[in-house]
Amino acid sequence: MSITAVLYSHDSVGLGHARRNRALAHALAADLPRLTGQPVRGLLIAGHPDATADSLPAGWDWLVLPGFTRTAEGYASRSLDVSNERLSSLRRSTAAAAIKAMSPDLFIADRHPFGVDGELLDSLEWLRSQGTRCVLGMREVLDSPAAAQAEWEKIGGASAAARFYHAVWVYGDPSVYNPISSGEIPQPLATRTRFTGYLSRGRPTDELSDSSVRAPQPYVLSMVGGGSDGGRLALAAAQARVPAGHRHIILTGPQMPSTDHDSVELAVAASPDAAQIQVTRLAPHVPQLVREAAAVVSMAGYNSTAEIMATRTPALLVPRAARRAEQPRRAHALAAVGAVDTLALEDLNAEALSRWLAEAVVRRCDRGAVDLDGLTRIGALAAAELALGPPSRRHSTARPGLGMLRPQPRPATAAVPSAAPSGPARPAHAAAPTTTPLSAPAAEARFDFHAR
Template structure:
């Protein structure tokens, strides 16, 4: 006997969704055999090929869907020369076929209940009829309550989500930030919403190899997640003065535009500290680099901060300054909890970073007041979900979306 788990992330921008699911995969692979006495296998469905650079537990594998990307004109094919409609059909059919073949006991979807433009609805119908338990996993901050409410409405409201999903897992500490209290998670879903704690302690950390990106200690670290919109932070970091005796490792991310990456390289080479600065696209062992750093500057994405909070490394969060308020609200909440410092993006300058780095490298940051043990609990949460249920049993009787409805493509 074995348990099969499938996880989905749409990954139109960044790698945060896939990295979160990867951390869950390792936690479930470690804990479910102990809790259930059965071996566990799994499939991670992702939407960006860079996701596969990260390893998975034995018996697990990646399925990468042809990618969507977000442009000024909306969501379009990332690489294939096909229409948005044709790509939607390809992704939806591929995901549905894979899930039918795997017949998972548990299906975990990251953030977007129905995927890109409802691409998951055919699969969810099939899984629901087969008795698969379905979980919607949510980061702790979505956006302003008004924006979040509009997004829920666009996918059919809480009733549509409740029809397909047995539970909602919020990957955070409700004492730091409570999206149910703010209204970002609708009240209708409150009775099936469970807070896991931040997915921090126990995140997978790939082994160092001869080709691994390294920095000689002491060093400071700047990282901007996938990098698609982190060029301004990397540039300010490359121009910042370093604390005496320290080196600087700047991770620009695999998705940073080439011109932004080149600007950071040029700034680093022209710096008075040029010999002490290393710029790299990516490193598979970020948790190790964060632990060993004297201080870290980071954007406010969930996964970057989850990795940082598992350490005592002082952190300065410079949140994304764009259409979404998610990173800014997270930065403010974690700063209020004493887990990190925050710098409003409008105040970002090389001088501001220089001053913070000079002070931060002489201290460490205790984060014991924040619940960081979510990965140690998800096995128990999953084991409780994997219970017999009558095939095809309704979870909610309110109207649900139909497969031929057209809805706006989701935000990241």
């Protein structure tokens, strides 16, 4: 017997959703077998072909749906010459067929409970009929409270999502930013929310290869996530002076428009520091590049920020200002606890970056006040959900001497209040895995300090 998980991300802009799910897949593969006595297999459903550049654990694979992208008028087909209706139908039926074929014990959707244009609704109805435990994974900042409320209302309110999702995992630290207190996660989802901590430490990284980006230390790093809207920051980085004795790596991202990438290349060619600057679209080992950098300049997307937070590298976040308030709110919250510096996009220029880089390369940053150990808790959270599933979804153990997870009611302390938790400091790491599976209460005890 084995545990099967399916993770979904829509991926219309950037790769952040898929990369969060990829980090979860590695965490589940590492910890669930030790907690349950069962091997784990899984499928990641994504919406952008670049997602598959990232490796998965043994027994896991990618399914890439034909892509949507965002335009000024809303969603549109990324590549296929078909109407939105036909593309939506194709994605809906493909996802449903895959989910039914996998028949998962655990389903995790990233950020959008019903997918693009409700493409998950058929699948969610089927999963509900099968008793599959369904989890909605959320970054710690959604948008401004008003915008988040409008999004919930558009899909029928939080109660519509609560009909299908047994739990909400927020990938953040509520003492830094609490989307329940802000109203971004309303009732009834708030009462089934768990804060995991940022998905920072323990992120998977691929082995270096002949094509990997390398630079002799010391170097500074500028990165713009997927790059679709990172042209202005990348261009300012290309025009900035490189600190004396350093090199500068600029990652423009696989989704940066060719015109923006070309502008960066031209700016580098015109720079007096051109010999010290290296421009590339993609690096498969960004966490290592960030860790070994003397300083990093970045947009404020969740995944880039999470990778930065796992290090002591000084960071300047230049948040995207258009479309959502997510990135400015994240940057300001982290700056308020001393974890990063931040610069508004309207204040961005080469001179400002030059000054910051020259100052930052001579220091390190202590981020010990922020909970960065979310990935160490994902296995226990998943084990607790599986323990609450119906008998037909509970597996006998694969190894002798290990008992099954037994479903038990959630303890009363499991509800998350709208205020950030207080009291004793949280442990730096989750408890070490035991040699026997955890009961549901024992599994929840590993993270109930988030729910006081």
